[in-house]
Amino acid sequence: MKPLNFLLVGVGGQGILTASDILAELGLRAGYDVKKSEVHGMSQRGGAVSSHVRFGPRVYSPLIAQGAVDYLLSFELLEAARWATFMHPEGTVLVSTQRLPPIAVTSGGAHYPEPEEVRQELAGRVRQVFLVDAPQAAQGLGNPRVANTVLLGALSALLPFPLTQWEETVRERVPARFVELNLQALRAGQELVGTR
Numbered sequence: 001m002k003p004l005n006f007l008l009v010g011v012g013g014q015g016i017l018t019a020s021d022i023l024a025e026l027g028l029r030a031g032y033d034v035k036k037s038e039v040h041g042m043s044q045r046g047g048a049v050s051s052h053v054r055f056g057p058r059v060y061s062p063l064i065a066q067g068a069v070d071y072l073l074s075f076e077l078l079e080a081a082r083w084a085t086f087m088h089p090e091g092t093v094l095v096s097t098q099r100l101p102p103i104a105v106t107s108g109g110a111h112y113p114e115p116e117e118v119r120q121e122l123a124g125r126v127r128q129v130f131l132v133d134a135p136q137a138a139q140g141l142g143n144p145r146v147a148n149t150v151l152l153g154a155l156s157a158l159l160p161f162p163l164t165q166w167e168e169t170v171r172e173r174v175p176a177r178f179v180e181l182n183l184q185a186l187r188a189g190q191e192l193v194g195t196r
Helices: 016-029 077-082 115-123 134-140 144-156 163-173 176-193
Strands: 004-011 033-039 048-056 069-074 087-096 128-132
Touching: 004 016, 004 077, 016 033, 016 048, 016 144, 016 163, 069 077, 069 144, 077 087, 077 115, 087 115, 087 144, 115 128, 128 144, 128 176, 134 144, 134 176, 144 163, 144 176, 163 176
Parallel strands: 004 069, 069 087, 087 128
Antiparallel strands: 004 048, 033 048
């Protein structure tokens, strides 16, 4: 098996680093060699955040080459289009419908694309694209901050790891008082993409 390459992208405050920690821990629990790298520069001010997670029998580098990403998890709509060149043609993109327009858009200088525009752009590059209404699912659970776990739940429906492994990992990586909420978010995300 070649390493699985995951790229998680979005903006500061969306829980991307927590999500990448959960994903990396899942790989370790499954017995794989795991490497992870992250960039979060101005994340506290809403800047871009990205995290590379790779796991397989043997992984030599945490960084994923352009054109080699198997799974792109975009926690913000426009970030999916920005990172599209990193995708392998047989890859899968999961895009949250969350919209956080950058200053160039909010000041009236640029067009922010609609979800369907982003989906069409990505569909020409990869095998599968899923638009995931993670914000609405999280809101339905009473806490918009678990949208990151909803997106992970959507990913879990596409990978060959049992739900119990995901749940154990969430229990380990999330503060105790938020565990049950995050488990609900994980299941909600699975339902958005299709359960096994």
